Structure formats: structure tokens, C-alpha cells
Amino acid sequence: MLDRAQVLHVARLARLELTEVELERMAAELSHVLEHIEKIRELDLDDVPPTSHVVDVVNVLRHDDPEPSLRRETALRPAPEPVDAGGFGVPSPAAA
Amino acid sequence: MTEYEPVIGLEIHVQLKTRTKMFCGCELSFGDSPNIHTCPVCLGLPGALPVVNERAIRFGMMIGLALGCEIAERSLFHRKNYFYPDLPKGYQISQYDVPLCRGGRLGDVRIHRVHLEEDAAKLNHLGASGRIHGSDRSWVDFNRGGTPLVEIVTEPDIHSPEQAREWLSLLRTTLKQIGVSDVNMEEGSLRCDANVSVRPAGSAVLGTKTELKNMNSFRFLERGVRAEIQRQIGLIEAGEAVVQETLHYDPVSGGITPLRSKEEAHDYRYFPEPDLVPLVATDAMLAAAREALPAELPAERAARFERELGLSAGRARDLAFRADLADYFERALAAGAADGGVDPVELSNWIPQLVERIGSDRDPAESNVAPESLAALATMVKAREVSRDAAREVLSRLVADGGDPRAIVAREGLGALSAEDDGLGELVDRAIASDPAAAEQVRAGNLKAIGPLVGYVMRETKGRADGATITRLIRERVRQAG
Amino acid sequence: MNELIELTAAAAAQRVRAREIDPAELFEAYRARAAADDLNAFTWVAPRAPAGEYPGDAPLAGVPLAVKDLFCTEGVPSQAGSRILEGYRPPYTATVVANLQRAGAPLLGKTNQDEFAMGSSNENSAYGPVLNPWDRARVPGGSSGGSAAAVAAGLAPWAIGTDTGGSIRQPAALCGIVGLKPTYGACSRFGMIAFASSLDQAGPLTRDVTDAALLLAHMVGRDRRDSTSLEFPEAIRVPRAEDLSGIRLGVPEELTGAGGGVEPGVRESFEATLARAEGLGASVEPCRLPHAPHALSAYYLIAPAEASANLARFDGVRYGLREDGEAGLVSMYSQTRSHGFGAEVKRRIMLGTYALSSGYYDAYYGTAQKVRTKIAEDFRTAFERFDFIVTPTSPWTAFALGAKTDDPLAMYLNDFCTVPMPLAGIPAISIPSGLSDGLPVGFQLAGPAFSENRLLDAAHALERAIGFDGSPARRSGESAARG
Secondary structure: OOOHHHHHHHHHHOOOOOOHHHHHHHHHHHHHHHHHHHHHHHOOOOOOOOOOOOOOOOOOEEOOOOOOOOOHHHHHOOOOOEEOOOEEEEEOOOOO | OOOEEEEEEEEEEEEOOOOEOOOOOOEOOOOOOOOOOOOOOOOOOOOOOOOEEHHHHHHHHHHHHHOOOEEOOEEOOEEEEOOOOOOOOOEEEEOOOOOOEEOOEEOOEEEEEEEEEEOOOEEEEEEOOOOOOOOOEEEEEOOOOOOEEEEEEEOOOEOOHHHHHHHHHHHHHHHHHHOOOOOOOOOOOEEEEEEEEEEEOOOOOOOOOEEEEEEOOHHHHHHHHHHHHHHHHHHHHOOOOOOOOEEEEOOOOOOEEEOOOOOOOOOOOOEEOOOOOOEEOOHHHHHHHHHHOOOOOHHHHHHHHHHHHOOOHHHHHHHHOOHHHHHHHHHHHHHHHHOOOOOHHHHHHHHHHHHHHHOOOOOHHHOOOOHHHHHHHHHHHHOOOOOHHHHHHHHHHHHHHOOOHHHHHHHHOOOOEOOOOHHHHHHHHHHHHHOHHHHHHHHOOOHHHHHHHHHHHHHHHOOOEOHHHHHHHHHHHHHHHO | OOHHHHOOHHHHHHHHHOOOOOHHHHHHHHHHHHHOOOOOOEEEEOOOOOOOOOOOOOOOOOOOEEEEOOEOEOOEOOOOOOHHHOOOOOOOOOHHHHHHHHOOOOEEEEEOOOHHHOOOOOOOOOOOOOOEOOEOOEOOOOOOHHHHHHHHOOOOOEEEEEEOOOOOHHHHHHHOOEEEEOOOOOEOOOOEOOOOOOOOEEEEEEOOHHHHHHHHHOOEOOOOOOOOOOOOOOOOOOOOOOOOOOOEEEEEHHHHOHHHOOOHHHHHHHHHHHHHHHHOOOEEEEEOOOOHHHHHHHHHHHHHHHHHHHHHHOOOOOOOOOOOOOOHHHHHHHHHHHHHOOHHHHHHHHHHHHHHOOOOOHHHHHHHHHHHHHHHHHHHHHHHHOOEEEEEOOOOOOOEOOOOOOOHHHHHHOOOOOOHHHHHOOOEEEEEEEEEOOEEEEEEEEOOOOOHHHHHHHHHHHHHHHOOOOOHHHOOOOOOOOO
16 A cells, blocks of 8 residues: 555655665555554544544633743753754754 | 736744743743753753743734734644754644634735744854864754744735835834834844745736745845846746746845755645644633734824825825834924924925935934924925925934024024015026026026026025025016016 | 562551651662562662652652653653663653652652553563563563553552553553553643653553552642643542442443454453442443444554654754764754664654645544544443443453564554543543453443543442452562462
8 A cells, every 4th residue: 555655755754764674564564554544534524523632621821921941051961962052963954 | 028017925924022932931032142041842852841822822913903814713733844953843833724813904915814833943053163073063052942933924915026125114013013023134033035926917827936035134025026026037038937946035146046955845744733722712812912902003004194194105104114203203293283383294205304314224213303393394394484405404404413493594594585585686687697598488488498597596595595486586587678 | 578568559658657667668668679670660760769858748658659761750761661762861850740759659760661652562662571470471561561560560559651542551451450541631741751642641550449549639630831731620539439339331342342352361351340340239231332443543543643743853953862874964863763763663653644744634634533523422422321431451461572563453453442532531440350361351441531530439349349369479579479
């Protein structure tokens, strides 16, 4: 059901790199699972509203009052690449 | 040759002037040292959850009401999924198919929608000098990440670069006046993208549009859109197709370049944000937003200037779309009224003169020219107590040193020469004597020939004489001489 | 074996309050057992008792608590069973954990789990699998497998876990303990490393129903940091019921019939429990949940879709693992995520990304949300005639390690009876109903939203009637008498 190209496309969207072996396996496994899942598409659900929240509340709002922020050292402690300027280093998006 | 009509729509991002971020209690900041306004929520730490800022919702509703939008009874937040270092959660919380506001109009441009979202963090370039040597590095400052943003999308109702600039200026004034944002393009609290296409004039079919990103000043918006229109017309004339793409305008070179195309086409996979509950616009919330709006918004003010004061549409907008000018104008008008009345149109003519002298980015209220002084000057001009040229001179002195225009006119002897003034009659005689040929033509009925004669008198009186009076005198004397 | 270990948490708390037990001694007894854990149930054990006075007067009286790894605990490793959070110590503590600490339950340790709570066997953990104390060749269930095994083996008096599609109830069933998934919104999710935000709920895993009630009483409550949390409408009471008179139990044929693949031994225990319930005064009748057979499909679209977004933050920028690829940002992202996530997590991210992707949203995610609506309606209708819906918790008893790892779908089918409840947001409890071939069987009761007190009462009455011997001594390492 899911072909190689689709799996590759989805993996790219999800920022996952799959080996050739993983790719084959993923296509087979996802197809198998989807085959089972597909059955819900046969249900007649035309006039049924979707449920995205089961809690029946609205307008949960916060007052615009400041709360203490983290110290910079705390924020940066788990960073894989802290930079001297006080930030989180990353490979430049512009680089190849 | 084909005439082309540009079709332009704008997408404007406005940072709201709340105290804290959209979904957490970190304070908003500009120019602070990096990463001191962060918390588990705006850093996207595992387990952290967003909670909506109530003031951001009110500001969003105020914008919607000011733009005449319909406020959605119930709206939702969605997740917009994509990876980028300035997006800590890997998705942006934004409104998607059920935005806070729909429809509406500002001036002559219809509003498509207004929605709320969170701003991205700031990505800084570090170059190849980072910790990992030899590779190009950047770094992220999350202070800005999570700042409340409102996105305003117009319908494609704009048809020239000038109109785009003028309309954005109206929007800016409106937002500034309702107090929801600093709307500063240089600091990024107001950002504008333009969707541009061209079509043969009269055609109802839209051409292929391109998106011109992030023009960070009014001037660049106008120039960028103009350049893009020219580029598209050039392509069409050369028989090439306009490609739908995202473009960057370089204000330095004036060039337009495609933004580096992303690895694949975007697929944002929007779905309802399960960490937040729906937003319902209650009567109380709408009433609070309405109450917080000023009594009169710029577009309404322009209409009033036109309707009640008889200003031209263009002049009314020039004043009303800049609140400082309109405020100054109205104060001068009030001062003039207290002083026996001032003609609003005459007074309005002097505002651009004043702006020209003090610089277009300054508030006239902070200049040396008191509103009552400008009103007095306009009244004197209208009563022909001082000629226009002399009045310009008086205004320059007011700008330089302040003071009372009547006193300046008296002290400097700048008062208009009257027709009864013998000196003026003598000067007219001399003008006729100096150019008999012109005088002869005037006598023969060629009124255009009168110019050099009037100019002579103006020069001699240093502009103190009223042009209309001189013309009348010349024609009388020429006839008498005949 | 230390006799302290034989006490239920509630009994231990009572003895602490009566000054018959020194809470420091209680903590140390459990700490020593947890540190000697050979089930791989713990990922981190407190090096010492927390400093300061023991809260002997606090409601939870210093009875130590085991906490599933995915609850953020300040300064203590919290990596949701994943390599991608290797070494991560959060700067804050989850609300539920903070609530329990404030009520007097000190942190004993963090427990193993399936990576990001994705799994039904605890085999998807970066720390390796947890062993079932009833049979070490078998899985403890998942994803809260470490919490369940620790409580069952007496390595902890009680524990908390999270349930998204059965992750508290199923391991509780497979380990012979009590597991409760509360009403969605009853417990704050703030600080719980998210799997599927619209389904995740924290809950207790305990030796008996009374312990579950005591723990739950101090977990619930509205949290201003979680927009979806709700004030629990009443106090959680200690259950006292001893019979089920007037209680109407509905048995949904969609979940208990042939379609669910219930093992004979499990069915036998389930039916014996129904008979006991009738003996206690309950009525037992078949009921209909017409859309329940589709719950698994809806669940395996909704949960992975939400997870695909929830797990996007693990990108190597701010914390956790970073693998710099050959060049550039995209390579860093893909390398980090490919090395950091295990196979099951990748599978679900892929499934969820696909279900949300352009052109498939309506067919998959959109449809699943509509099925969700129908499932909630089915329950509402059923609760007009019945007090509780009852099913076996898991169609099977604990299976052998490795038995289902090659077949994701078979593993997913384990959740057949537990996924409908979280989709509807309603509470459900699993209690041990007996043994099948020497392995525990779980009996599940589900009630309407916020019916926890009634649910606990009914479970308490049944528990007494069943008389399941949950003594950890029967299966802990130092006891020879296993099975």
C-alpha cells in the first residue's frame, strides 16, 4: 500500500533517515498496519463531527502577568552546542 | 503595447505589546542579552504545556473590531509542523481554518482574515568560527520565541506600490492608535510580505503570484513591489512564465532573488492543538475589547475631515493616517476657532509645509511652532494680510525660533502691500515701462503675457504683494494707458 | 524479607502516623530493594532519603513513591525511556509528582518504560526490557512496565505511570496489581513528557484498590499550567464498599466476543469474576458498543499523529542527543533523530506523519476523530443503562519476551480492550481477577467521566471477594516460592 517513494517522503517530512533495510521494513510494516486501520474508512461518518478534545471546557486563559524565567545557565546546561554569545549553536541552515 | 494592472495583497505580522509571551509568563523583550527570557514552555522542554495569554486574545479582538471584522464565535489553535532551529517545539501554534477574525475592511482594502500565533525565536549567524571548526554555524536566541503575533491578511485589493505603502501606513497608524503594538518596522514588530501578480488591464483573471518576503520599511515595500511588478511584466513581455515562488528583495542592490528553495515542498500537517481548548468570544470579552478601542479610528477620522471640514480625500488621509499630524491639525483648528475662526482647508495646506521644514519623521507638536501660531498664520494668509510667499518665510522663522507670526510680520515688515499703497502702483507702472511689448499683448487681450509683469513686481516687493492684487492693478493700468 | 515490605502503602502510612514505623527506615528498606533491582524496573534510584523532616503527619506519611521515567523531576534523570534524552535532567518537576511530594510521598526512583510510552511490553526501552516478576522470561506489559513490576515485586510500595491506550491498566493486569486510568483532565499533564496529548493521563499503580484511591486523591486537581486539566468535582474517598448491590454491569460483546481474541484462561477468569459480581448483588448483562471494534484503528491514527508533533522537539538543538551529520542542519536533524529514536517510535512517527500529510488527513486523521466521536457516544448510551462496562483488561496474560517484537500489529492488538476508554476520556481500573497458568489476569471496569469514587468502590468490593494474593514475597527474588 505504501510504496518506497511515499515512505521516503514521509521520512523526510519527519526528519528521519532510514537505511535501505529499514526502508523496506518500514514500508511493509506500515502497509500491514494501515491495512487493518483502513477498515474505519468503510464506516458511514458523513454527518459526524470530529472530536479533538474530550474535555468540555473553553477559554482557559492566563493573566498577562510575568513569571520568573530560567537563568541562562540553566537553560543552556543541557545544550549540545552552547556558544559563547549565550545561545544554542546549530549548523547554519544556509550551509549546504 | 499592453497595459498591465498589478494585483497586490499584503500579509502583515504584528507583534502584540503584551507584557508576557503568548503561551507562557516570560516577559517580552527587545535587545536584551540572549536567552534570559525563556522557560520550559517557550524553550519547548519535554513535558511543558502552553496556556493562552488573555491580553493577547483581547488585543486580537480589538484589531478585528478596528478592522470591521467578524469575530469568530468559536476559534481554534492548530499546530503547524515544520523543523527549523528558531521553532523550539517543531511546530508553531497558530490559528488555521477557524481564525479569530474574518472579513472586514480598512480604507479601500478588504481584510481576508486576522489570526493569532506565536513568533519564532531569533537565529543569528556565527560564521565558521564556532565551536565546531570549519563548518558554518548559527545560534539561537529564544528571547523573542513565543511573542504574541497577529497575522493580518488582506484581499488582493491593492493595485500600485504607492497604494501598498499608503495602506500599510494607515494600518500602522490604526494599530498604533489602538495601542496593541509598537508597530516598528525596523525593530520587526511590524513585518510585511506582499503577494504580487500582474494581469492585462481589464482582465478579470488573476496572474501567477509571487510572495515577496519581509520588507522591513515602508520605502522598501514600495520599491520592492515596484521592482517585482517590473520583473513580472518583463517576463510576460519576453514570453516567459511567472513562476509561483517566494522571493527576497534586496534593498541595497534593488535585486529580487528566489529564497533558497527548501528541500521539499512544505507540508505543514496542520491539526488541532490538543494542549489547548477552543476559544469562545463571549459577550463580556467582546465588550471589553470594544471598550478598549479609541472613539475614532484613523479611517473614520479621514472621512470626518473630508465630510465636515471639506478637506480633499488625499489631504484628509495624509493627516488622519498619521495620528500626530491629525492631532496637531485639530489642536490648531481649535486654537483658530477660539481666535475668531480659521479656514480648515487653508490650515490643512500648511501642515505639509510644516512637515517639510521639520522633517517627515518628527511630530509637529514637538516643534517650535505652536498650533495657535500655525492657525494665526493660515488666518492671515486667508485674509490676505500676508502673501503666500511671505507666509512661507514666516513659517521658516517660526520653525527656527518659534514666536507669534503676527509679531514677526510686523517686525520684519512682511505684511502684504495693499492696492491702495502708492508704492505698489508705482511698481506696477515701472513693470509696464520695463516691458512695453508684454504690456501691449496684455492690452490686446493675451492674459498669458502678464506673467513677466507680475514677476517683476513680486521680485521688487520680495513677495509681500498679493498676486491677485498685482494682476488686477496691471490690468487696470494697461487699460488706462491705452 | 523485611516485614515492612509486606505492608500495603495505606497500611504503612497508617503505621507511620501511629509512630509504629520510622519513615526513614521505611524509605531505606525500599531504597535498598530498588537499588538491588534485578528486574530492570528502575532506571534511577534515589541515592539517599530526601533531606529534612519526614512528613509523618502528611497524608502520604513518607511512603516512598516510584515514578515512571517520563515524569519530569528536577535535577533527576527523566528521559522517557529514550536514548534521545540521554543524560537529560529537567529544570522543573511535573505537577503530579510535586503534588504527591507535597502530600508526603518522597521520590524513591524513576521506573523503566517503553520509549515515549509507546509499547505494550516494555521491550521498547533504551534501558532494555523489564522482566515480569511472575516469570522472568515474560514481559511485564507496557508502557508503564517498570512501575508495574516494581510494585508487584515489592521494590516500591506504590508507583505512578501514564496511560494513553492502556499503559497503566495492561501492565497492572500482567503483573497482578491494580492500575487506574483517571478521567482525562483529572490529573495535570504538565511535566509529563508527552506521547499523545489528547489521550495521556497519569494514574496510580498499586497493590490494592485502597492504595490506588489514596494515591489518586493527591494526584488530581486543576493545574493552571495545563489548559486541559479540570477541578475534580469531589474528594477522592477511601473505598469501603463490600458488595455490589444494585450495580449494573454491562459486558460489551464487541470487546469480549470472538473478535477480541481473548485467551481461554483469561475468559475463564473473566467469567468467574462476573459470577462473583453477581454473587455480590450486581446484575450482569450484555451491552453494545458498536464502534468499539474500530477504536484500535482510531487510536493508532490519533496517537501517532499527535506523537509525530510532540516528538518534533527532539531535534538536537536545546537538549538531549546531537549527532552532527556530514553537513548542514537537515543532516544534523535526521542523524540525531535516527540514532536517538528506537524502531517503534520511528514507526509511530512515520505512521502519524503519514496520517496528517497532505492528501491523507481527511482519510485518516479526520476519519479517526469522527470514530472517536462515535465511541464516546456509544459509552454515553451504554452508561444510561449500566453503571460500569467490564472487560478483560488484556486479551492475554504476560507473553514471552521477544514473542511479538517482530509483528507490530499483533502487539497493537493487545490494546484492544483498553483503547476505547481514553478515546472517550473516561476512567477505567484494572484489578487482578486471578491466575491463568500461574500468570495474573486483569479485570477492567470503566465508568463515566469523574465516576472514580464509584469505580473504586466497586473495584474494592470485587477485590475483597476475589481475594487475590498479591503478596510480593510470592515472587520477589529472595523468595523461592514462585508460581
